[in-house]
Amino acid sequence: MDSKQIAEAMRLKLPVRYNGITYQQITEYILWYDAAGTRRTSVSLLDKNSHSITRAPADRVELVAQEGGTDEQYHQRDPAREL
Numbered sequence: 889m890d891s892k893q894i895a896e897a898m899r900l901k902l903p904v905r906y907n908g909i910t911y912q913q914i915t916e917y918i919l920w921y922d923a924a925g926t927r928r929t930s931v932s933l934l935d936k937n938s939h940s941i942t943r944a945p946a947d948r949v950e951l952v953a954q955e956g957g958t959d960e961q962y963h964q965r966d967p968a969r970e971l
Contacts, residue, residue, distance in 0.1 A: 889949050891917075894931060903952040904933060906944045910952055912936050917946070 889897070889904075894917050897904060901913040916932035929946040 889931075889946055889951070891929075893951070894946060894949075897951060904931075904949050905952050906933060906942065906949045910936065911942065912938065914949070915941065918943070 911933035918930040
């Protein structure tokens with residue numbers, strides 16, 4: 889995911905997938921430098937039960953598509969209407 893996609897997913901609290909596991913939402917976007925001085929990006933992912941956080945490389949995380957709709961429709965949904 890790129891920075892804009894991450895920011896939007898965080899704002900809307902959209903579920904994401906990393907290593908085949910679906911997470912409830914992204915809670916943090918982290919910019920850091922490794923030992924070689926290369927800039928890296930990571931995200932913190934909240935599990936479905938809200939019990940643990942997993943840190944993952946941002947470029948290996950993807951949005952979860954909504955069942956019965958397209959990705960574009962999923963990004964435009966209003967989470968407040970689902971309550």
